[in-house]
Amino acid sequence: MNQPKVAFIGAGNMGGAILRGLIKQGYPLDALMATGIDPQSLEELAKETGVRVTTDNQQAAAWADILLLGVKPQVMQEVCLSLAEVAQQKKPLFVSIAAGLTTSTLLDWLGADLPLVRSMPNTPSLLGAGVAGLYATAGVNQQQRAWVEQITRAVGDAHWVKEESLLDAVTAISGSGPAYYFLMTEALAAAGEKLGLSSELALQLAKATAAGAGKMLAESKDSPTELRRKVTSPGGTTEQAIQTFIDKGLHELVEAAAQAAACRAAEMAEELKGS
Numbered sequence: 352m353n354q355p356k357v358a359f360i361g362a363g364n365m366g367g368a369i370l371r372g373l374i375k376q377g378y379p380l381d382a383l384m385a386t387g388i389d390p391q392s393l394e395e396l397a398k399e400t401g402v403r404v405t406t407d408n409q410q411a412a413a414w415a416d417i418l419l420l421g422v423k424p425q426v427m428q429e430v431c432l433s434l435a436e437v438a439q440q441k442k443p444l445f446v447s448i449a450a451g452l453t454t455s456t457l458l459d460w461l462g463a464d465l466p467l468v469r470s471m472p473n474t475p476s477l478l479g480a481g482v483a484g485l486y487a488t489a490g491v492n493q494q495q496r497a498w499v500e501q502i503t504r505a506v507g508d509a510h511w512v513k514e515e516s517l518l519d520a521v522t523a524i525s526g527s528g529p530a531y532y533f534l535m536t537e538a539l540a541a542a543g544e545k546l547g548l549s550s551e552l553a554l555q556l557a558k559a560t561a562a563g564a565g566k567m568l569a570e571s572k573d574s575p576t577e578l579r580r581k582v583t584s585p586g587g588t589t590e591q592a593i594q595t596f597i598d599k600g601l602h603e604l605v606e607a608a609a610q611a612a613a614c615r616a617a618e619m620a621e622e623l624k625g626s
């Protein structure tokens with residue numbers, strides 16, 4: 352199949368992970384390019400992956416069909432402004448993975464009438480186990496959506512949302528979500544210590560349990576509720592713990608935490624508009 356040429360404008364942790372994911376899936380190397388500002392790290396990336404590299408974003412933009420914007424939000428304005436002219440001439444597809452920058456802010460910088468997808472990935476993408484929310488502006492066609500899915504799925508799962516504001520909810524659930532499970536693991540390990548386990552053993556048990564439960568969630572066809580039902584015998588130990596979680600307001604607490612994250616995501620988008 353004729354694959355579109357993809358340029359990674361910034362191939363650090365997240366951009367680099369997606370680039371490596373695509374290569375692992377057999378994406379043709381001559382259809383990939385990466386840019387950055389440090390020639391030495393670019394050289395290392397070229398040596399490791401075999402893709403062509405450049406410090407010249409405009410050269411990459413003139414070459415590519417798809418531009419994946421993988422720089423930090425703070426430098427995005429400068430990068431987009433420098434790409435605006437070639438973007439308007441060529442009208443490539445843009446994909447931004449930057450947290451918090453709305454499509455209207457990005458199009459203010461790049462110029463109007465460009466196909467643009469905003470992606471909100473999460474950290475497990477770095478291990479190929481991510482999940483991302485995707486939002487497409489009106490100018491993105493079906494073929495381009497399929498390309499974005501292919502690129503995003505190189506490091507995990509991908510789901511489209513119909514309204515951009517829903518990306519704040521995606522941020523609150525899967526974007527920030529890995530940290531919630533890390534916090535739960537910390538809390539469970541601390542509880543294990545209080546019950547007399549050594550700190551090392553408590554942490555090992557809590558970590559292995561999180562990983563095992565995650566694997567069951569990922570691999571089983573059962574819903575989380577069904578999985579929980581299967582390990583909760585009436586009158587048993589798990590039932591006591593679950594009842595305590597519910598009585599002490601776990602659901603309300605999680606809802607409040609997710610609301611707080613979503614509100615902060617919306618606030619940050621406003622702040623970044625003026626950056």
Ligand SMILES: NC(=O)c1ccc[n+]([C@@H]2O[C@H](COP(=O)([O-])OP(=O)(O)OC[C@H]3O[C@@H](n4cnc5c(N)ncnc54)[C@H](OP(=O)(O)O)[C@@H]3O)[C@@H](O)[C@H]2O)c1
Pocket residue numbers: 360361362363364365366367386387388389390392393408421422423424426430448449450471472473474
């Ligand atoms: N990491 C995550 O888990 C995560 C999750 C969700 C979203 N994101 C988003 O992903 C984006 C990148 O984050 P990251 O963690 O991957 O950051 P990172 O590791 O710092 O990568 C940023 C890359 O951008 C390059 N760069 C800086 N200025 C540039 C310029 N003017 N032109 C071209 N390249 C330039 C840097 O190149 P040099 O190495 O040469 O300096 C670096 O490789 C951010 O917008 C972030 O919001 C990240």
